[in-house]
Amino acid sequence: MTSNSKHRPVETVDTAFEIIDVLKRKDGAGITEIADELGLAKSTVHRHVKTLEERGLLLQEEHNYRISTWFLDYGVYVRNRHPLFDVVKPKVDELAAETDEKVWCVIEEHGMGVHIYGAEGRHSVKTHARIGKRTPLHQFAAGKAILAHLPDERVDEILTEYGLAAKTSQTITDREELNDRLEGIRERGYAFNHEESVRGVHAVGAPIRDQSGTAIGAISVAGPANRLRDTALAEELPTLLLGATNEVEINLAHS
Template sequence: MTTDSGTGQRRPVKTVETAVGILELIKGRDGATLPELTDELDMAKSTVHRHLKTLENLDFVVEGDDGYRIGLRTLDFGIYARDQQSVFHEGKDRVEELADETGEKVWLITHERGRSVHLFSATGARSVRTPAREGNQGYLHQLAAGKAILASFSEERVRSIADEYGLPAETEATITDRDKLFDELASIRERGVAFNRGESIPKLNAVGAPITDSDGEAIAAISVSGPSNRVKGTYLTEELPERLLGVTNEIEINLSYAES
């Protein structure tokens, strides 16, 4: 990134933006050909080809019979980035234990630049399949864990995130109104956990609790989710929150001593 000395605003380097855009398109399409990328990017074929060859030389993409795919070199970057997160190391075993205890899907989710990042998951014996996978970026307001994180932020910070990314709907139940979101966040602060009733995936309910630092701000959150016909009633509102809060409290204590 470069800086505009007159305004202090950050100006993007176009070639980097193009290269990242190519990687995102290839990932989003599960592989793409040069003509497909040229059409999507609305750029000259020769320009896209030069970017692809540069990325290929650096092992970020690989060309095969069906076009280009993401190269495994990117895996090294992803694993390295996750390994830098102390909450991953402290939370991994607890997430797996919680999945075994509940039989449900359990996620450890963190945040970066106002977006959610799915850091690690464990699958219980009764868990259902969902599109989410480790490494996914998303919108905090759509997730139980994400709302638990937002509830620890100042109102100013939440407004800034909403200004930058909006409050897009994933389902009909997603909160898209700012006033309703702030009311929801206030309730989360009172009870200590956040609920998701079909807000990210229809017929899927979840409960999330934050993992906070010494200042009370969430560095991550854990959620437990399952089908709404099973994860409901006091199981959703009382039993799971009690288990979840015990786990997050344990991780917070371990983190505080690990960093001292």
């Protein structure tokens, strides 16, 4: 065995997850479509798909296969066991009711922002965000709030791996500009999103930090740009968010 062999991916497992990714992206597909997408033989895809179906991970609908709710059980389990979830959930609900906007709690995992819980106010707008959604941290307010409160070496690792891809024309794609923004976030304690992830939507995000000051998550409030502006965006929402995150931090420290 060579020194690097233990780090090589298990090919069959890798193929299985590539198939699952295709089915998620295409909202279901047949054997031929999957094979063409991955450049694999149809016989290979068929064996993998049938194994996944027998294990309950896939469902067959006529000639197409779809991902089953088997994943839902695991996703809910992972979300519910996260130490932040039980503490942050009532505060997210409270903020949504108080602001009438969409409120999210986001964590960092494998260098991406993951939405673990959200609540809707009476006037909240629909965006692409959803529970389980993984988003580059530099593209949205909660993500930038987290980046600003991670160790420098961790930030370097994340940005080296994922880069600074643009989601909209307003997304920060320059490393020096991002560094300046992160410094500003550290100074004031919260981050802004001015249409950087969704056109026409503004947001404010504040970190949830552990006792060492490192971010373990963030809460954000998002809404239409014409409603979240001026003092509402610059003063009122940040004040509410900082109070909420501080309360969560205290509860976490004593839970």
